[in-house]
Amino acid sequence: MEAARETLTLNMGPQHPSTHGVLRVILEVAGETVVGCTPVIGYLHTGIEKEMEYRTYHQNINLVDRIEYLAAFHEELAYVLAVEKLLGIDVPKRAQYIRVILCELNRIASHLVWLGTSALELNVSSVYMYCFRDREEILDLFEMVSGQRMMPGYFRIGGLQWDLPDGFVERTRAFLDDFPRRIEEYETLLNDNLIWRQRYEGVAVLPKEDALSYGCTGPVLRGSGIPYDVRKAFPYSSYEDFAFDVPVGKNGDAYDRYLVRMAEMKESRRIVLQALDRLPDGPVLTNDRKVALPPRHELVRSMEAVIHHFKLVSEGIHPPKGEVYVAVESPRGEKGYYIVSDGSNRPVRVRVRAPSFYNLQALPRMVIGSLLSDVIVAIASLDIVLGDVDR
Amino acid sequence: MGRSHSLLSMIQERLPWGIVEESSSRGEMTLVVAREAILEALSIAKEAGGPWMLTDLTAVDRFPAEPRFEVVYHLTCLFPPDRLRLKVQVPGLDPVVPSVAVIWPSANWAEREVYDLYGIRFSGHPDLRRILLPDDWEGHPLRKDYPLSDEPVEFRGVEPKPPAKIVPKGKAEGISANPFGSFDGRDEGAR
Known part of the structure; x- marks a missing residue:
């Protein structure tokens, strides 16, 4: 007789509803306890970094949207800021504020997807419906601004494509005025829910030291009690003008990460309201004609404008030689762009520092020794975007 | 004096032989260290407190220049915030770099990704396999001659x-x- 096998290898994914995309996890289980965990990634690898070396700096804006598709504005902002740093140009204050408004709305939208889907995984389907209803309102705002719901392509090197449309500010305010009531509703549905608490509290614990050594950022790192936020540490796009808090957790469990994200949505609302109140007037695109297209009315009057227009459209910009690393705080953590330029109109190298990639690396640390069903909670509480992991 | 300066002088003090070049542009500090010194330089960063974090590890292909590859380490000090970039130059004919995954677990997947897309091998890596591409893929797509x-x-x-x-x-x-x-x-x- 063959000896009884002590562990069982269990394949989860790549098509599994709880992996939020195409993630495969090879689990080694002894009974209900996980003793081994190997994430297998790459199913969504599209070679965007390679592709970007073959396109001009402006063309790449539309490409980066596809990486962390739930936070496309953050992706664009990080890329655009890096190119602006290479060029050494300033962006008008109004454009900076509008960028902040859109990014913070995007953070709320992204966190709503996380909240809805992670609730759905524990069978709380009403929260899922509510979250997607609210997110839809934000996507409508994005559509107003850029014409697109998810892949806006709205930020430009040196500013924005165009100014905010009429009625945007009022509609955003209307949404934000009602938003605290809704968040409170979800908190009542979940915080007082015994099943939710038992499935989340003390589950998928990631101690401080491990969060640091695995390079975790964003709500995962803050849930473990380290108050590192790129918006505070390396302020960009005028974040230093706004008052907001960085929520942190204590125990580093899934419940703390849940609390951190809930608090972040409220902080995002605070930032957007401040930016709307103090939204300055003025242009939304830099005046530097070597970087940004001249306005339409100049084209019929000025020969220089026509030349600049032609040069920018046919060749694009030529940032000086050098390298930069610029990061923003995306809903998942530190989203960094490392761009190397050789002075030509195409980048030599664009490296996307993907927060989901590093956060996911900590998954085995979180789940080994816990129950099989907690793997679902752990993946949900990491809030990965597979487009970001695989690029 | 930022934290990157103090880390820099610590590395200079303990590894005077390992420093190839030191530069600063656009407010970002870069330190090029010898291939043999990188492991030690990064363990100094780990011990330096702060805490420092290995934020990112990646590579650049300078083909057809030689040394062809650069492996780039982005270090971030969390409190007070500061950044430092370390670099190692790698010849195209012998693309091997000591792995730092033992001291910085965050480098584990990042080194696998560099191996996968650039074909740079990391000696001492616990599990150097392709990560993004299928196991039977031929070539390393981020190389300039691909x-x-x-x-x-x-x-x-x-x-x-x-x-x-x-x-x-x-x-x-x-x-x-x-x-x-x-x-x-x-x-x-x-x-």
Whole structure:
């Protein structure tokens, strides 16, 4: 007789509803306890970094949207800021504020997807419906601004494509005025829910030291009690003008990460309201004609404008030689762009520092020794975007 | 004096032989260290407190220049915030770098990704396998002599563009006439 096998290898994914995309996890289980965990990634690898070396700096804006598709504005902002740093140009204050408004709305939208889907995984389907209803309102705002719901392509090197449309500010305010009531509703549905608490509290614990050594950022790192936020540490796009808090957790469990994200949505609302109140007037695109297209009315009057227009459209910009690393705080953590330029109109190298990639690396640390069903909670509480992991 | 300065002087003090170059541009500090010194330099960062974090590890291909590759380490000090970039130059004929995954677990997957896309090997890595591409993939796509190519389609009437026509002008210089024949299994007639 063959000896009884002590562990069982269990394949989860790549098509599994709880992996939020195409993630495969090879689990080694002894009974209900996980003793081994190997994430297998790459199913969504599209070679965007390679592709970007073959396109001009402006063309790449539309490409980066596809990486962390739930936070496309953050992706664009990080890329655009890096190119602006290479060029050494300033962006008008109004454009900076509008960028902040859109990014913070995007953070709320992204966190709503996380909240809805992670609730759905524990069978709380009403929260899922509510979250997607609210997110839809934000996507409508994005559509107003850029014409697109998810892949806006709205930020430009040196500013924005165009100014905010009429009625945007009022509609955003209307949404934000009602938003605290809704968040409170979800908190009542979940915080007082015994099943939710038992499935989340003390589950998928990631101690401080491990969060640091695995390079975790964003709500995962803050849930473990380290108050590192790129918006505070390396302020960009005028974040230093706004008052907001960085929520942190204590125990580093899934419940703390849940609390951190809930608090972040409220902080995002605070930032957007401040930016709307103090939204300055003025242009939304830099005046530097070597970087940004001249306005339409100049084209019929000025020969220089026509030349600049032609040069920018046919060749694009030529940032000086050098390298930069610029990061923003995306809903998942530190989203960094490392761009190397050789002075030509195409980048030599664009490296996307993907927060989901590093956060996911900590998954085995979180789940080994816990129950099989907690793997679902752990993946949900990491809030990965597979487009970001695989690029 | 930022935290990166103090880390820099610590590395200078303990590894005077390992420093190749030190530069600062656009407010970002870069330290190029010898290949043999990188492991030690990064363990100094780990011990330096702060805490420091290995935010990112990646590579750049400078083909056809030599040394061809650069492995780039982005370090971030969380409190007070500061950044430092370390670099190692790697020759194209001997693309091996000591792995730092033992001291910085965050480098584990990042080194696998660099190996996968650039073919740079990390000696001492616990599990150096491809990570993003399938195991049976040939070549390392982020190398400059690995050209972008059209995806073959399963219907008639479409001739995939030969890779040489996709490589942008200026970037194609220095790339040998037909470097892709070896790993691209398509028939020669398409080019």
